[in-house]
Amino acid sequence: MFKVHFSVVLATLFTLPVYSQETQSTLQTVLSxxxxxxxxxxxxxxxxxxPAIKDLDxxxxxxxxxxxxxxxxxxxxxxxxxxxxxxxxxxxxxxxxRVAKAAPYVGMNVVYPKFRSRNAKINTIxxxxxGCFQRSMNGQPLATDSVQMQAIVGYMNFLSLxxxxxxDLQGTTGFVTINKELIPNADNGKTLYAQHCASCHQLDGQGLYPNNTYMFPAVAGNQSFNDGAGMARTYTAAAFIKGNMPLGQEGMLTDQxxxxxxxxxxxxxRPVFANKANDWPQGGAPKDVRR
Incomplete structure (x- = not known):
């Protein structure tokens, strides 16, 4: 079977840190x-x-x-x-x-660095x-030069070979387009959530984790993303839902x-993101940003 000799093309994608034999051994143990x-x-x-993970050398x-x-x-x-x-x-x-319109990692090698108005800076990948670790994961950032950060970036670059x-992206990044002029109806949303979402994410939004194993993610509560995350914004979340949910019935819901x-x-x-008041320092925040 053909194997992708990733080291041959690695230099064109990102600089691989020099790891000790101990670090390599630790990685092998974690993977095994x-x-x-x-x-x-x-x-x-x-x-x-x-490219397929199974074809790596x-x-x-x-x-x-x-x-x-x-x-x-x-x-x-x-x-x-x-x-x-x-x-x-x-x-x-x-x-x-790897899913188009579900914020895929494919192509991040040509998207970043780029200017983001949320912090008014040129952002690297x-x-x-x-940003996702601090907002979506409600946690702490990785050290930029850590093995973990380089592994995540390396995986993204592998998908983007x-x-x-x-x-080459052909409109696959981001989410589907949603009509942002629509006025949300929370009561109808509660009814629709119970009909189409609760069987997986549970009626209270706490997700499903049988026997402490991951199955369906929490979309509310302390185990979910904080209010500074993109998914805490109505129209961003709606675009994700429109293109991807319910699983197996993607696209069945209307924009409204x-x-x-x-x-x-x-x-x-849900948790509060302490620094969200500093977002969009130059103005122009989207109307669905949480305050």
């Missing part, structure tokens, strides 16, 4: 003991074609990529010092970050990842239904 994660979005119809570089994937799909257990809830990166970045420019559901669950009790 990695839990089996059920990928509920594996059959998502909008999954992008990417046995090099240390490939182990780093495998470790990055593990951190994406088992985040809160693998990184307990950085995650203060029970979410994984793949809770939103579906099918291991590491900045963007740490065939992406050479923004022209998605907006109503998003408003309802995003405004349920």
């Amino acid at each position: 003991n990695a839990p089996t994660i059920i990928n509920l979005s594996a059959n998502h119809p909008n999954t992008l074609a990417t 046995a090099s240390p570089e490939s182990d780093l990529i495998r470790y990055g994937r593990l951190l994406i799909i088992d985040t809160y257990k693998q990184l307990p010092n950085n995650v203060n809830n029970k979410l994984n990166c793949s809770s939103c970045h579906l099918n291991e970050g 590491e900045d963007r990842i740490n 065939n992406i050479k420019s923004k022209d 239904q998605a907006v109503d559901i998003a408003y309802y669950f995003s405004h349920l009790e």
Whole structure:
């Protein structure tokens, strides 16, 4: 079987730190003991074609990529010092970050660095990842030069091996377009949530974790994202819902239904992001930003 000799192309994507033999051995141990994660979005119809993890070779570089994937799909257990809830990166970045219109990681190598108005700065991909750790994971940032950060970036770059420019993205990034002029109806959202969402995420939004194993993520409460996260914004959450939910019935909801559901669950009790008052320092904050 053909194996991707990732070390051959690695230099064109990012600078790999020099790891000690001890670090390499630790990575191998972590990977050999990695839990089996059920990928509920594996059959998502909008999954992008990417290089396959199974085709990686046995090099240390490939182990780093495998470790990055593990951190994406088992985040809160693998990184307990950085995650203060029970979410994984793949809770939103579906099918291991490979689903179009579910904020895929494919193409991040040509998207970043870029200017983001939320902090009015040029952000690197590491900045963007740490923003997710502080907001979506309600936690603490990774050290930029850490093995964990380099593994996550390496995994994203591996998925993006065939992406050479923004022209190759073909509109796959971000979420679907949603009508932001729609007025949310919280009462209707509560009803629709009970009909279409509660069987997985539970009526109280606390998610489903049978026997302390991850199944369906919390969308409310202390185990969910904080109010500074993108998913705490009505129209951002609605765009995700519209394109991706319910799993197996993607696209069945109207814009209005998605907006109503998003408003309802995003405004349920959740952690507060202490620094959100500093967002959009140059103005222009979207109307659904939490205050």
